[in-house]
Amino acid sequence: MVRVRLGKVDYLNCLPLYDAIETGKVALEADLFPGTPTLLNQKFLAGELDITPLSSIEYARNSEKCIILPGISISADGRVASILLFSKVPLEDLEGKKVALTSSSATSVVLLKILLTLQYNIRVRYETCEPRLSSMLEKAEAALLIGDDALVEAANCRRNLYVYDLGEMWKKFTGYPMIYALWVIRRDFAEKYPEEVNRISRAFICSQRIGMSNVPQLVAKARARRGLPEKILYDYFATIRYDLDERYQRALKEYYSYAYRCGLIERLVDLEIWGGHGG
Ligand SMILES: C=C(O[C@@H]1C=C(C(=O)O)C=C[C@H]1O)C(=O)O
Incomplete structure (x- = not known):
């Protein structure tokens, strides 16, 4: 049996999906690599991970290298609570100012650019920074943080x-949910080990079901990790979505079409979702 190199976003948004795997309630032979989204993007695209959550914008830039795992994503249908622009001035007054971007994100950076350009008609200068709010706001008028x-x-x-x-x-701009990350499989891995991909796909569905069936336990673990108040954590686990049904897929394509219009991706792509090979 092949040992899978599996990425994991090291944020609370992945806890409901990975907890049952990490505690052995769902059996999965895998080496786990935790990291920020941009680190996982980089490792996957360098061939160092077989399956990982990938910033959804990176799929549009690298679809020839990957296949999407069905039924899971990191999404929200409206308010998400963890993709935030902190600004010293009202958004309308950011014209011509500098905005600091977290170095951990790819999707949300593009989302911010789309919204400022097309929804608000605002031009700003961007600078990518380590995700520390105080130092970001020393350099810039506003700062984007995620996770x-x-x-x-x-x-x-x-x-x-x-x-x-x-x-x-x-949501206000388009009426759609927003898909921040997709789980992707390296194309050559999927072709070589289809049964393994089916197994992992089932493991994630199962792990998520177990995770979400005991939210108080997730909240306790999240609280131990980040020290956030229970109320915020209950709210977060009720807000973050893991869907990838047809409506979410349509929403993702809508996001891609705006990114394309803003010149932030070079082409529009179809979503190739794993489904065959007996899976
Ligand atoms: C909702 C989130 O989704 C994330 C946002 C990502 C991005 O902006 O590239 C990538 C992975 C997810 O962790 C979050 O991290 O808050």
Whole structure:
């Protein structure tokens, strides 16, 4: 049996999907590589991971290298709570100013550019930074954070900042949910080990079911990891979605078409979702 090199976003959004795997409730022979989304993107595209959550925008840029695992994603249908723009001024006043972008994100960086350009008609200068709000706001008028960095800063937000939720803005702009990450399989791995891919696909579905059937336990684990209040964690696990049904797939294509219009991807792609080979 082949040992899979499996990526894991090291944020709370992956806890419901990986907890049962990591605690052995769902059996899966895999070496786990935790990291930020951009690190996982980089490792996967360099051939160092077989299956991983990949920033959804990177699929559009590299679809020839990957196949999408069915039925899972990191998404939200509106407010997401962990993709936030922290700004010293109201968004309308950002014209000509500098905006700091977390180096951990690919999808949300593109989402912000789409929203500022097309929804608000605002031009800004961007600078990519380490995800630390205080140093980002020393350099820039506003800062984009994602994942646990955003959750923690929002919970501790002692400053006088305007906080914008990009999932909410996207929903208002398009009416669609937003798909931030997809699980992808290296194409050559899928061709060589189709049975393994089926097994992993089933393991994730099963692991998510087990994870979400005991939210209080997830909250306790999340609290031990990040020290966030229970109320915020219950809200987060009710907000983040893992769907990839037809509506979510349509939403993802809508996002790609805006990214294309903004010149942020070079071509529009079809979604190639794993489904054959006896799976
Ligand atoms: C909702 C989130 O989804 C994420 C956002 C990503 C991105 O912007 O590239 C990638 C993976 C996900 O972790 C989040 O991290 O808050």
